[in-house]
Amino acid sequence: MANYETLIDEMVELLLGDDPDAPVAWAKEVVAGDTEAIDFFNEVFTPAMAAIGDKFGRLDIFLPELIDSAERAQAISNDVLAPIFEAEDGDTQMSRGKIVLCTVQGDLHDIGKNMVSLMLQVNGFEVIDMGINVPPREALNRAKEVEADILGLSALMTTSQPYMKECVELRDGFGLKENFSIIVGGAPITAEYTAQIGADAFGKSAVEAVEKCMLLMEQRAS
Ligand code: B12
CATH class of the missing domain: 1.10.1240.10 (Methionine synthase domain)
Known part of the structure; x- marks a missing residue:
């Protein structure tokens, strides 16, 4: 051990x-x-x-x-x-779902986000990684444009967290809640914060990101 x-x-x-x-x-x-x-x-x-x-x-x-x-x-x-x-892993034959992923505006941290991206891909998800410092509107436009099932947002700083909230507000305001779910993560993010901003799921690690995205896909299918 x-x-x-x-x-x-x-x-x-x-x-x-x-x-x-x-x-x-x-x-x-x-x-x-x-x-x-x-x-x-x-x-x-x-x-x-x-x-x-x-x-x-x-x-x-x-x-x-x-x-x-x-x-x-x-x-x-x-x-x-x-x-x-x-x-x-590497089951590339099937796609479990399409995920647009990014680190939110004002935030350049991507080590964790990149691991989330990798884990999702090796578990059969199609990931469109928009990189770092992505403004809410760009993230939403991309998710809509590619008909994503899930938008994944990463934030490592308390100062960038509010952009997650803005993403959820804009999605719901534009009537896109049925189009794609939003999952959030990053060291300062908690389940309480996730509920507070109205995001659909939270993952505290790359492994949990995969589990939660699978759950979201099940919920979307039912
Ligand atoms: C490495 C690091 C950097 C690197 C980033 C390099 C890179 N390419 O990412 C560099 C040196 C560039 C950097 C810069 C800065 N940093 Co920095 N940094 C860190 C540090 C030490 C580690 C982050 C990390 O990589 N962790 C390892 C990964 C594996 O963990 P993770 O990111 O949490 O990801 C996991 C989970 O959270 C989850 N997850 C992550 N994203 C997502 C997304 C979804 C959808 C899901 C489901 C799950 C999920 O899964 C991941 C894998 O298991 C943190 C400390 C910390 N506690 O996090 C500070 C920290 C985040 N940084 C901090 C600061 C202050 C800065 C700077 C402002 C410093 C400066 N004066 O310039 C700049 C900001 C730049 C900017 N605008 O973003 C502060 C933030 C404080 C705050 N209140 O917000 C921290 C907390 C350090 C501290 N204690 O002061 N930083």
Whole structure:
């Protein structure tokens, strides 16, 4: 049984350490051992990034270190985890549904959103990823234009959260509630906030994003 606390500490140390290549080499070793890639992502990678965020919030580290550590984390995600997830699933024969996904206006965080995109794709969803800093109207127009089943919104900052609310208000105001569901996620998002803004679902991780999107598809079919 892997000791996640130790692994989290090791990852934080390597993300902030002198050797930029060490985190990828270390992560490869960890997932080659007795830690499943998905457990590594949920129990080590994500908490380690939260710990980096806390250090930044406490001014223990500054923006250049935050940027470096984000690049190293993205490399773990792209070079170590993504190939494993792609090889494990990849049922591309059928489409479970069409999802337009983006990080909302004012927000440039996309490490989590990209993992959500990957997980949805390897689980058979068609994902149209609009990237970062997407204004509400653009997200809604795209969802309408491609006849999406679901619009997925990611926000990592309290200052960008209100754009999620605006998306829901605009969708409902334009009479598009029947056209597509809205699922929200990102570190500061909670089930309470989701209910408060009238979004249809919330996922606290990429795995939960897939589960909730499947549920939404079932609800839409009934
Ligand atoms: C990495 C990082 C960065 C990187 C981002 C790189 C990138 N390409 O994404 C960089 C260095 C660029 C950055 C910049 C900034 N950051 Co920053 N950053 C972070 C950090 C440390 C980690 C985020 C992360 O990648 N987590 C790992 C992923 C895997 O987790 P996740 O994103 O939560 O995603 C998972 C779930 O939430 C969920 N999910 C995510 N999206 C979605 C969507 C849907 C639909 C669903 C269902 C689920 C879902 O599934 C994901 C996978 O399991 C956070 C700390 C934190 N606690 O999150 C701060 C943090 C978000 N940043 C913060 C700040 C302040 C900034 C800056 C303003 C700093 C500055 N002075 O410039 C800028 C803002 C730039 C902008 N306009 O967006 C603050 C925000 C505070 C606040 N009150 O809002 C935080 C909380 C740090 C802190 N404690 O101060 N940041």
